[in-house]
Amino acid sequence: MITKFTIGRRNSGDTWDVSSLASNIKWVTDLNFAAGTFTFDLLFDGSFYPQSGDVVEFQWDEQKIFFGYIFKTTFKDKKFSITAYDKMRYLKNEDSFVWPVSTISDRFDTVCKMAEINHKVINVSDYKLAAEVADSKTYFDMLKSGIDSTQKATNQMYYVFANYDVVELRKAPYNNLDIIIGDQSLLTDFSFEKSIDDAANSVRIIKKNSSESQQTTSTATADSESAGDDPKTTSFAYTDVKAHDILDWGKLQIVENAKDKANNAQMKQRADELLKEKNRETYTLSLDCLGNTSLIAGNSVNLQISELSKAGFYVGNTAIIKATHNFGSDYNCNLEMKVNEPWLENSSSN
Known part of the structure; x- marks a missing residue:
């Protein structure tokens, strides 16, 4: 049940208890570099008007659960619909900076x-x-940029999270919960999907040469054109790599331009x-469960x-990528789970 729900002016200190006026309360946390979002409806009783920048607790x-600020308010049928964000919203500020050699911390x-x-x-x-x-x-x-590079180099996933009014740098999974979500515990529904829509099993690195007409190919299988170049003086050098699952999926190719001074070994x-990055199925697992x-x-x-x-799929311990909490008498959660090769063990159902 709600034990605190207030809206306060950021500078004056005036605060209103809105716990008896609020409904449709939803809180979303997401690892995809997004601020925590808190939305709710508020009956208008004439006592005050919520303002942009007001503090929500x-x-x-x-x-x-949530500490943040009102960024959006709509009013209709004597009801405010409010969107507030936690302090990570200010990480959407733009800037220019020269980073020295440094850690993500x-x-x-x-x-x-x-x-x-x-x-x-x-x-x-x-x-x-x-x-x-x-x-x-x-x-x-x-x-x-720093988190992605750190993860590729160390295989450790860092993320940013607003722990009430303090923004924290954490490593995932942050807390391995003892909670079991399943047939006999919390789960009310689920959906599972696997896809190769974004997969690739053939990669071509292309180097354009505008001064020669000769074309060299390492297991070349296709041509590439660039609008505006002179066909008489333009040629391409290709470096290709392929995966065995072309036999199963058909050819799914992506292309990338080589860096200007890249040699054949660097292109390969x-x-x-x-x-290695693209040759994989992607998996999506969504859960509905008790709150x-x-x-x-x-x-x-x-x-x-x-x-x-x-x-045919066994998914054991896995991290939560996105969580939506729907507070109320029927408190429930919608979860999007991290399901990829380290977490998914494909077992035969035969």
């Missing part, structure tokens, strides 16, 4: 100071990121990297879904 069963600390938000590094990274220039980028984009290395405030993005849970196992 919400607690459920004495647990601190260092960069997180720097951008939070520039965004003027309370923050804390929970899990420290020692991996040194290369120096780079961020020109007119959001702080989220700056962090994403880049092609191998892209193939629990521990089920937030970044934590992991244990799954026991017999129907899914019977269909």
Whole structure:
């Protein structure tokens, strides 16, 4: 049940208890570099008008759930519909910065100071990121670049999370919950999907030469054109790599232009990297379950879904990528789970 729900002016200190006026309360946490979102409807009783920038605080069963600020308000039929974001919203601010060699922990600390938000590094990274220039980028984009590079190098996934009024840098999974979601525990419905829509099993790295007419190919299988180039003086060098599952999926090819000074070995290395990244099915697992405030993005849970196992897929412990909490008398959650090769074990149903 709601144990605190207030809206207050940011500077004056005036505060209103709106717990008896609110409905359709929804809280969303997402690992995809997005601020936590808190939406609700509010009956208008004439006592006050919510204003942009007002502070929203919400607690459920004495647990601190959301602290943030009103960014959007609509009014219709004597009711306000309000959208508030937590402090990560200020990481959408744009800036330009030259990053020295530094860790993602260092960069997180720097951008939070520039965004003027309370923050804390929970899990420290020692991996040194290369120096780079961020020109007119959001702080989220700056962090994403460093987090992606850190993950590729260390196989450790870092993410940003608003722990009430403090923005934190965490490593996923942050908390391995003892909670079991399954046939006999919390689960009310699920959907599972696998797809090769975004997969590739053939990668071609192309190097354009505008001064020669000769064309060289390493297992070349197709041509490429660039509008505006002179066909008489333009040629391409290709470096291709392929996967065996072309026999199963058909040919799914992507192309990338080589860096200007890349040699054949570097082109081959880049092609191998892209193939490793793209040559895979993607899996989507969505769960509907009874509400629990521990089920937030970044934590992991244990799954026991017999129907899914019977269909040939066993998914055990996996992390929550996105969590939507619907507060009310029927408190429930919608979860999007991280399901990929490290988490998915394909077992035969025969």
